[in-house]
Amino acid sequence: MDLSGDLLSKAPPEGGLTTGAVARLLGVAPTTLRSWDRRYGLGPAAREDGRHRRWTAADIAALRAMCRLTSAGLPPAEAARTVLAGEAPAPVAPGRASRAPVPLPAGRARRECRGLARAAARLDGRTMDELLTGALDRYGLPAAWDEVIMPVLHAVGRRWESAGERYIEVEHLLSWHVSGALRRVPAQPPSPSSGAGLSLLACVPGETHSLALEALAATLAHRGLPVSMFGAALPVEALVEAVRRTGPSAVVLWAQSPDTAAGATVDRVEAVEWGVRGARRRPAVLVAGPGWAGRRPPKTRHLSGLAHAVDVLATVPAR
Template sequence: MTDALSPGAAARLLGVAPTTLRSWDRRYGIGPRERSPGGHRRYSPADIARLRELCRLVGEGVPSAEAARRIDSATRTATVPEPRAASPGGPVSLSTVAVPAREQEHTPTLQGVARAAMRMDSDLVEHLLQAAVERNGTVATWEDLAMPLLYGMGRRWEDTQRYVEVEHLLSWSVSSVLRRVPAPPSAPGPHVRPVVLACVPHEMHSLPVEALAASLREAGLAHRVLGPCTPTDATVRTVARIGPRAVVLWCHTSGEHDAETLMATARATVRAPERTALYTAGPGWRDAGDALRFADGHLGSLAEGVRMLSG
C-alpha cells in the first residue's frame, strides 16, 4: 500500500488533530479500512476522500454525526472515486470526491469557511467560496463572507499577533476565486470604453479592487485593472491612451500624496476626448479634504460601485 498514510500524516493533510481522526473512527466508523502488517492504522486515498468530505460538511455547519451518516449512506449507494496521488501525502482534490446532489444545495457558512481557513485547508476554502459565488453572486459573497472573514482575521492578528499565515492563506484563496469569476456570454468587445481600476501609489492592499473587477466582469462591464501601488503617471497615461468612461482610485490607508494623485488624475480625465468620470473608493480618502471635490463621487461599498459604474 504505497499510497497509505499514517494517522499523523493523514491528520496533517486534512488539517485536523489526530485525536479528531480517532474520535471520528470510534464514534462514526469513518476511518481507515486497512492495517499495516504490524497492525497499525493506515489511511488509503479512498479513506482520505471520505474524511475530506466529512471535513467539508462539518465546515459548512453540518453536525459531525449527521455528516458521517450522509457519507456512510453515499458510500453504500455509490463508490467514492479514489483520487490519484503522485506520492504519499499528496493533495486530494475536492473535485474527486463524489458529492450527493442534495449536498450541493447546502449553503456555505461564514463559520464553515473560517474553520477551513484555520485548518489551513485552502482547497476547502476556495470550494466553499466558489459555491457561494455560484449561488449568490460576487457582491454578496464578498460582502457577506470574504470581507467579514478578512476583517476578523486581521483583528485576530492585531489582538494576538498570531495567525498571520491564516490571513495570508485566506487572502490568496479569495483572490483565486475572484480571478475565476466568468464573464457572461454577451461580454463587451475590446472597442467598448472600459472602467480603469487603480490603487494610489503607496497602496498595496488591492483585494477590494479585485472584488470590484470580478463584480464588473460578472456584470459584463469592460474594465482594466492596474493593480496595487500604481504610479500616478501610469494612471494618467492610461487615461490618455484608452479614454476610459470612468476611473476608480482605491485607497485603503491614507498617504501623504493621495490628494496630488487625485488632482493629477482629475486633470487627465478633463483632457480626455470623451467624458470620463472619476470616483474614489476606500476608507483612506477620509483625510483627503478639499481634494475630494475633484472626484465625481465616492463608492462606499462594492454593491454601490457596481451600481454606479453600470450607469
C-alpha cells in the same frame, strides 16, 4: 460578538444536516468527514433511507470536538478515540497549539463564514477554495463578498492586529485564495447595448491592498461591463499614462489607508486629456476605500460599497 457561537447554539433542522452543509459549517472538506466516518466511526447516527447521511446535533457536536483536537495537534486517530470515549482531551505539546478561533461579527454574515474562518486558521487551502466557490455560486458575487468574504477578511485582520506577526500567514493565505476565487468568476463579453464606458481600476501609489478592487473588477466583468484592472500600488506616472492610452469613461482610485489617500493623485488623473483638438475628453474620477474617509477631494464622488460602485459605473456613459 462571535458568530461561531451563535451558529453552534442553533440545532440542525428536523432530520439533520447533509454532509455538504456540515462541511460548510465546520470548515472541513466533505471528503474529510467521509474519511472520519469510514476510518474511525465518526459518522451520523442515522441515515435517511439507509443510505444518505443526515447529521444530528449530537453528531455535529462530536465533529466539532474532533476539529478542535486535530487543530490542536492531536493525530486524527487519537482525536477520534478521545471523542468516541467521551474523554477530556490530552494536553497539547508546547509549540503545537492551534490558532485561536477567529471571532466573527453578527449581522448579515452567512453561516459559511465560520467554516471559511476555521479553514483559514488551519491553513487549509483546498477547503477554502471549496467554500469560496460554493458561496460565489450560491449567492452571487456581491452578496458573497459582503456577507461571507468580507466578514472573514475583517475578522482575520483584527486577529492579526491583536496577535502580531504570529497570525500574518493566515491573512496572506486567505487573501491569496480569495483572489483566486474572484479570478475564476466567469466574465461576459462587454455588451455595446449597455452604453457603459470603460472603467479603469487602480490602487493609488503605495497601496497594496487590492482585494476589494479585484471584487469590483470581477463583478463588472461578470456583468459584461468594460473594465481594465491595474491592481496594487500603481505609480502616478504609470496611472496617468494608462488613462491617456485607454481613454476610460471612469477611473476608480482605491485607498485602504489614509496614509495612501492623496488628493494630489486625484488632481493628476482629473487633468488627463485625450482626443483631437476641439474635442478633448477627460475621465470621471471616483474614489473608493476607507482611506478616503475625511480626505476625499471636493467634488469627487465616493463609492460606498461593491453594489454601489457597480450601479454607478454601469451608468457612466461611453465617451
